[in-house]
Amino acid sequence: MAKNILTLCLVALTLCHLTIAFEPKPLQDFCVADPTSPARVNGFACKNPMLVQANDFFFSGxxxxxxxxxxxxxxxxxxxxxxLPGLNTxxxxxxxxxxxxxxxxxxxxxxxxxxxxxxxxxxxxxxxxxxxxxxxxxxxxxxxxxxxxxxxxxxxxxxxxxxxxxxxxxxxxxxxxxIITIANTVFGSNPSIAVEVLAKAFQVDKNIVDQLQSKF
The missing domain is CATH 2.60.120.10 (Jelly Rolls)
Incomplete structure (x- = not known):
């Protein structure tokens, strides 16, 4: 019985760890994006909370x-x-x-x-x-x-x-x-993907690939 309880506890702890790893809980009320900050993070650095205004949380249109x-x-x-900078985090x-x-x-x-x-x-x-x-x-x-x-x-x-x-x-x-739009990405990359690669991948003539690339 004790072994089963221990196993369940380990499973629960693992699930909690995975949940936290996927979407960590905020450590503060908000972190309004500051695109002018020189800091390089996965997202945007936080604006000074004392400078935050209602418009930081507002979008119209x-x-x-x-x-x-x-x-x-x-x-x-x-x-x-x-x-909408207020969406940050x-x-x-x-x-x-x-x-x-x-x-x-x-x-x-x-x-x-x-x-x-x-x-x-x-x-x-x-x-x-x-x-x-x-x-x-x-x-x-x-x-x-x-x-x-x-x-x-x-x-x-x-x-x-x-x-x-x-x-x-x-x-x-x-x-x-x-967003990765399939047609734009495949036929409109810069520089272009080699025609030979796309012709082989899509099983079409190279002229068709040329025509498609010209549209993007």
Whole structure:
């Protein structure tokens, strides 16, 4: 019996350690980002708390529709630590996404965050792809008031399924979730990935790779 209790205690301690390692508890009330600081840390150094103002915790503009007149027909308005310094160390961010009719938020990855997307207007096809080797596509048509989760690090996308505009709000589990848009990253890197590499990877002719790279 004592051995079983000891084992359970060790498991509990291990889980506590993993939880703390993943998202440590704050050591102070807040740490407003100070982008002017010369300190180099994983994130931003803290602004002097005596100089912090209400505006450090404030963002205005999510009521304004984004400009969707672009080739993909969507626009993301982010609210990360770059736009809202008070998010520093809090582990959260959000974004507004606007979609033209049939517009697409192209396949992309957030390397540092999971995401929950809530539809405010219109209807969206939302989906993500599981990792290798299954590469299973999981999709759902969402309507006003529906929410859908994209797990951290998985390729995901949305498409407006209606003839009117659509709007969604995304919440993310990082102050700086990052974004890797697949097409831009692969075909628009600087310097460019060798045509021979991409042609082999995508099993297409080199001329097609040249054409795709020219668009990015």
């Amino acid at each position: 999510l009521n304004i529709a984004g400009n969707t007149s672009n080739p993909v027909g969507s626009k993301v308005t982010p609210v990360t630590v770059a736009q 809090l582990g959260i961010a959000m974004a507004r996404v606007d979609y033209e009719p049939w517009g697409v938020n192209p396949p992309h990855v957030h390397p540092r965050a999971s995401e929950i997307l809530t539809v405010l207007e219109g209807s969206l096809l939302a989906g993500f792809v599981t990792s290798n080797p299954e590469n299973r596509l999981i999709t759902k048509v969402l309507h006003k008031g529906d929410a859908f989760v994209f797990p951290m690090g998985l390729v995901h996308f949305q498409r407006n399924m209606g003839y009117g505009k659509a709007v969604a709000i995304a919440a993310l589990s990082s102050q700086n979730p990052g």
